[in-house]
Amino acid sequence: MSKKNKSKADTFFSCIEKNFDKATRFIPPIEKGLLEQIKSCNAVYRMHFPVKIGKKIKVIEAYRVQHSHHKLPCKGGIRYSLKVNQDEVMTLAALMTYKCAIVDVPFGGAKGGIKIDPQTISVENIEKITRRYTSELIKKNFIGPGIDVPAPDYGSGEREMSWIFDTFLSLIPGEVDALACVTGKPLSQGGVRGRKEATGLGVFYGIRELCRIKEDMLSLGLDVGLDGKKVIIQGLGNVGYHAATFFHEAGAIIVALAEREGAIYNKKGLNVSNVILHLKNTGSILNFPGSKNIENTEKALELECDILIPSALENVIHKNNANRIKAKIIGEAANGPVTPDADEILGKMGVIVVPDIYLNAGGVTVSYFEWLKNLSHVRYGRMEKRFSENVNSELLQVIETICRKKILTEEKKMILRGPREIDLVRSGLEDTMISGFHKIRDIKKSSGIENMRTAAFVLAIKKIIDSYEKLGIFP
Template sequence: MYKNKQSKTIPCSFFNCIEKNFDKAARFIPIEKGLLEQIKACNSVYRMHFPVKIGKEIKVIEAYRVQHSHHKLPCKGGIRYSIKVNQDEIMTLAALMTYKCAIVDVPFGGAKGGIKIDPQTISKDNIEKITRRYTSELIRKNFIGPGIDVPAPDYGTGEREMSWIFDTFSSICPGDVNALACVTGKPISQGGVRGRKEATGLGVFYGIRELCRMKEDMLSVGLDVGLVGKKIIIQGLGNVGYHAATFFHEAGAIIVALAEREGAIYNKNGLDVSQVIFHLKNTRSILNFPGAKNIDNTEKALELECDILIPAALENVIHKNNVNQIKAKIIGEAANGPITPEADEILEKKGVIIIPDIYLNAGGVTVSYFEWLKNLSHVRYGRIEKRFSENMNAELLQVIENTCRKKISIEEKKIILKGAREIDLVRSGLEDTMISGFHKIRDLKKSSKIKNMRTAAFVLAINKIIESYEKSGIFP
């Protein structure tokens, strides 16, 4: 359910939305119904209650860990801390993780975790107590481990919580040489990987940028090729929305509106994202930003004139009551499930291109995969080849200078000689993954005569899972 300021409650279950999209895709897959039901079903659901002493009271904490699919191991998915956490939500998000991983060729089964608390009202010490006890419960039931199930940050969690999880795991399971790989999203000092924080937002940027390079697709919505000058609206300035906005701004796109819980700001000539963030930190609100118009109802920002709309906050924000007011030609789903099935069908008839969430926000799990590999290999990216590459480039430059009898400037030499750092390699891998995933979806859509990218993405994911099951011999 999604309820926003000055808007009505939208009676659409997030779980039902995913089920409907899966069923649409299943029509294009000639396989026995029972096998599709196996792919759709959650394999393991661990619901737990454990006591934690908070102050002078003992509180019983409700928590979950769901492993949706074991077609590949380990399972992978974030842990969220929210008072709204429930079993259906965690099961749905675990399913989405399965499909995301399949689309971008990350060898994980989908999982998700959640603890039903409000982290804003609990002290750091008590959050640590809850996190460590939750981790011990996962260990007790074999629901965490480098080759079993690897959690990551999600809503309400971050590097701090991941470091507590790693510390608890390594304390209870001493001697595990791969203990660092039991969780991703850790601080750099504890085996984290550079580029993880911005990974999802950067993946959103790469995915939309690739669409905007397609002349045929751009002609279908009456836009020119490329990002420069495209008018963009972003809803949500959390980790994903902020980084996406920054990368689009740097690429020459015009961010005309930004929306947050308290309202939105609009400037047809564009907003400087870094200045908006500075204003947000100082005032705790994006409203009253100099030179921008305030929009009290944040949902109304979705209906403004723009080329690209990026919902990066909550699910079901575009629904049957506001879909006809949406003017964007392209919608990039940075959030999970921001469009209801009813709205999806209307937008499709209008010719709007929707880049689906199960592909577009897979940047986070992609870079989590890189961190997991780094932890298993026990060496940071770039350490082995960086100096070698610099020495080889230096020799090549010397040959060029001798052959051409012309010196290359110091500034140019610095650019050419620089070896790849960890963040360069991580971003390069993420870019390649997102570009490759986009074209697999697009090619499947065209070859199978599927009407939209969402259905094509689900078909691609299901086919990859079926292929994995068949190779393992699990399916008869």
């Protein structure tokens, strides 16, 4: 089927709409127009701007989509890729709206995209493009601490976010909250510790919580806990790498890792750190000592395992391969890795799919913490760290006096240490992911919903409806 003849039913955005419509069956009767408002993208800004690359002028295609204004600012990353298109950016913006609602982050969903390949463009020219893109957003009032706050996404990172912040500050001088115009910044520019690993750590917390539920594990024929569970991770980017590391540290066995060029397998387990070192030295994960190469990376999805974590691309599990999936749990670390058709098949097979709109919300959760830090102009832990250490010291002295026994120096250091910024960030993320999981599970059980995805959408829609009603827009 040609792209011109591609029907709406085939688009990424339509998959989200299908899931939304399915969830509305479990929502109490409500004005249809309100549901249409929640589902629709509020603003789509498509732009073309010229940038001088070498001796030639190149016209850059870029986007910023604000899906929902039920809460402000809007929030979402900026993707740098030749595959960027309006449908993809609209879909990712919609997912952001629902993610934020599920994990109680007070943002509307947004997303951005610049249609370039950052691997083939010099750093100097990426900077030119990023700064010009930022100026275009400023012209149309599509960026600001209380309007729309971008973040990193595929192809972008701290470097690009620092350019966005600098451009914003230079064009809007005197803005006291300018640091909060973008998140994912370097620590030296108001970034927060723990942001890099946030999405992968959120994936870990979500799956770990599922594996703690005895009832759910019994239904899958698995033991409670992560220890000894066989895990396959597709994609070793920022999300996949950190998720793999945390699963490995928790005692899970990483039996396979998949990348674009292929996959590696070892039933006894792979050491993630050693695989990454091998990747840096050779440019590929293939031929890792002690592992078996799998040329077709998609075949790695079909290997025997307990937990499958697709953390790369959308639609990698579809109606043509879903019935060959052997995993009992699928954690959607990527956006939209399972199609609606595949979802139906996996549900009938008894597979638990932990949906993307909950599971990969760790990134936006910690971005929220960074935004709050920037608005407060105080780093986390600055006010309470020394106080906590002093209180703990006094308690230890009392305990030693009562017990008439000295506590070992190393143990004393552990007890006395006050919370650091990263401790507070990770604690907040852990609490958010655990709370979100149980809210979804409770709705699933109480409403008789067949899967977690539909329950997650129900939770998100109910929260957004509640926001609109509190605003008084829809009585």
